[in-house]
Amino acid sequence: MTVPRQLHLNVHLVGAGLGVHPAAWRWPAADPAAFADVDRWVEAAQVAERGLLDAVFLSDVPGRWGDITHDPQGAYYLEPTLVLTAIARATERIGLIGTASTTFNEPFNIARRFHTLDLISHGRAGWNAVTTFVPVVADNFGGTGIAPRGDRYARANEFVDVVLALWRGLPAGAFVADVASGTFTDPALLRPIGHAGAHFQVRGPLPLPPSPQRYPLIVQAGASDDGRELAARTADAVFSGAVTVPAAAAYAADIRARAERHGRDPAAVTVLPGLLTSIGGTEREALDRLAALDELAQRDDALPGLAAKLHLDPDTLRLDHPVPPRLLPEQPDEPGGPVLHAGALRLARQGLTVRDILRRLWRSGHLVAAGAPEQVADVVQAWFEAGAADGFTLMPDVIADGLPAFVDHVVPVLQRRGLFRTQYRETTLRERFGQAAQVNC
Helix, strand or coil: CCCCCCCEEEEECCCCCCCCCCCHHHCCCCCCCHHHCHHHHHHHHHHHHHCCCCEEEECCCCCCCCCCCCCHHHCCCCCHHHHHHHHHHHCCCCEEEEEEECCCCCHHHHHHHHHHHHHHCCCCEEEEEECCCCHHHHCCCCCCCCCCHHHHHHHHHHHHHHHHHHHHCCCCCCEEEECCCCEEECHHHCCCCCEECCCCEECCCCCCCCECCECCEEEECCCCHHHHHHHHHHCCEEEECCCCHHHHHHHHHHHHHHHHHCCCCHHHCEEEEEEEEEECCCHHHHHHHHHHHHHHHCCHHHHHHHHHHCCCCHHHCCCCCECCHHHCCCCCCCCCCHHHHHHHHHHHHCCCEHHHHHHHHHHCCCEEEEECHHHHHHHHHHHHHCCCCCEEEEEECCHHHHHHHHHHHHHHHHHHCCCCCCCCCCCCHHHHCCCCCCCCC
16 A cells, blocks of 8 residues: 655754744744743744654754844854753653754764764654854854865764764664663674874774664755755755745655665655745734734845945945846855845846845745745645645744744644645654664664
8 A cells, every 4th residue: 555645844943943023022822932941942842843844953053153142043142952951851752853063073073963863862862963164153163264165074974974874883782771681781782983094083982882773863954956966875864945846846846856866765755845834813814913023124234244244345236126137157156155135136127126136035045935834834735745845944033922833833734635634643753764774784
């Protein structure tokens, strides 16, 4: 009997856990200080688990960046694995995916940290491997600046390989604990990985036993060619960005073709584009909600930031006029936020006024679904059935009331349509994503 294909739905607790919209912290339902209260993170995860979502997803930037005056997302980041540990003790089934940089960490520490989370959560952990392009972060780790993309990804590829070698090298039979014989561990089964590479020298092994899923899920957000190669070669799930079905379908096809070239089953890579949601009882209510949030975020002093993304002099821009086409660059540069820069350029080329670009910039690079629950479900279903996505990484406008709106009103619609689970059947995150952990490197 063939099991019908079903959606995967993660939720990104973005915006310091307040919501993806830059004005989420100002919304009446939100607590502006919620980002610093672990109980609020736990409550959001419990709502997501009530909705049977696959996993919660936490991003991380170990430094302050962007507009910290008006947006908490650039100012405050709790350490993800510590937050996820608290969530693990207050939930039972939902997955726990945290971000950690391959540029500003060591593979042994990351392997140990996430595998410990995996043991604490009984096999529900996942690691989102990123290379980090935010220049200010480098100032917190030696001040040598952000390396070129190619160098970052060369390090990232070796980093992920070392982490996987450490995880896959954990033999299930090494932990004996035989009281009668007095043997606690079989040292013959604990073999060092003996890695000696261009970036890392790691002996191993990890001082840990395997978890119920053997080791955590690997997540990646591959956008550039280097990023896509890393994702296709190593990732179990990919967080992507697209605003049209053809673009999303082309991205998914490209990732799967690359995975196959690396000797992997292309169906083993789950592609989850970001989906920004704004939900109301009716379409009009949802659009009014989004407009009210945009109005709260509107600031004339944001113009210099837009000018920087477009590599223009702020004096050349007028709020109620389009950006002069002759001034637009051909493409954004890196480092410094390629998704936002590309989004700003795309909006400017549409002939929007500078004011409208500023209102829409927060959503650039990702699909927006604003409407009644049935309409949001229609968008999800259309992309899923077109093969543009295996599901989505949900990014509610405001976590406080936007996440419950999706869980309580959109999820039931998807369940009635036979697109989403009605109960958790799997106990580990790997099982939920159809991934069998490989024992050998």
